[in-house]
Amino acid sequence: MAAGTSNYWEDLRKQARQLENELDLKLVSFSKLCTSYSHSSARDGRRDRYSSDTTPLLNGSSQDRMFETMAIEIEQLLARLTGVNDKMAEYTNSTGVPSLNTALMHTLQRHRDILQDYTHEFHKTKANFTAIRERENLMGSVRKDIESYKSGSGVNNRRTELFLKEHDHLRNSDRLIEETISIAMATKENMTSQRGMLKSIHSKMNTLANRFPAVNSLIQRINLRKRRDSLILGGVIGICTILLLLYAFH
Numbered sequence: 480m481a482a483g484t485s486n487y488w489e490d491l492r493k494q495a496r497q498l499e500n501e502l503d504l505k506l507v508s509f510s511k512l513c514t515s516y517s518h519s520s521a522r523d524g525r526r527d528r529y530s531s532d533t534t535p536l537l538n539g540s541s542q543d544r545m546f547e548t549m550a551i552e553i554e555q556l557l558a559r560l561t562g563v564n565d566k567m568a569e570y571t572n573s574t575g576v577p578s579l580n581t582a583l584m585h586t587l588q589r590h591r592d593i594l595q596d597y598t599h600e601f602h603k604t605k606a607n608f609t610a611i612r613e614r615e616n617l618m619g620s621v622r623k624d625i626e627s628y629k630s631g632s633g634v635n636n637r638r639t640e641l642f643l644k645e646h647d648h649l650r651n652s653d654r655l656i657e658e659t660i661s662i663a664m665a666t667k668e669n670m671t672s673q674r675g676m677l678k679s680i681h682s683k684m685n686t687l688a689n690r691f692p693a694v695n696s697l698i699q700r701i702n703l704r705k706r707r708d709s710l711i712l713g714g715v716i717g718i719c720t721i722l723l724l725l726y727a728f729h
Contacts, residue, residue, distance in 0.1 A: 498560040
């Protein structure tokens with residue numbers, strides 16, 4: 480019976496790790512898609528300035544479809560990982576051994592933290608992509624209005640050129656902001672990885688300390704004895720010094 484429940488727990492852990500690995504790969508690809516979309520839209524905007532064709536580019540619609548497909552896949556993986564975590568929580572609540580239950584809860588909490596980080600990263604990347612797409616749609620509408628005004632009136636060309644230059648300046652500023660966001664996201668991924676490593680090291684140290692409490696007690700007693708010996712030695716040296724001084728002055 481115990482072996483069967485242990486195998487059930489290990490199967491849940493394997494499922495959780497497999498889903499976490501798949502989510503990690505999907506989120507990296509999702510982030511790259513968002514970055515490439517912002518860069519390609521900036522290049523398309525510069526090219527459209529010298530072209531009168533206002534037909535939407537197939538590249539943008541293709542990236543939109545890829546975004547929707549990947550978002551659905553990631554949401555499904557998150558839902559499956561949430562279900563596995565719920566099953567692990569039910570198993571830990573049904574376990575009767577306190578020491579074993581503590582270890583299982585620690586493992587479950589680590590998987591929950593990973594799920595929370597992946598969920599937060601997914602929603603953040605999705606929000607950034609949506610914001611970029613909405614801004615591109617707005618910029619495209621403004622560009623069409625400017626082109627329509629320029630071709631229809633034939634007057635105030637100087638003002639139109641100023642509008643176009645200002646539009647290019649805005650797009651360049653947006654591109655710099657997107658590059659900064661990409662650098663920040665990469666830094667955040669590195670910090671998340673380092674935090675996971677530190678958590679793993681900390682949990683291993685706690686596990687060793689819990690397994691060998693006698694070693695900790697022995698080390699503390701050795702430190703107390705060393706401190707006591709140091710005090711005794713210092714007292715003896717002080718008394719000998721005082722006696723030598725008294726002898727020297729008499």
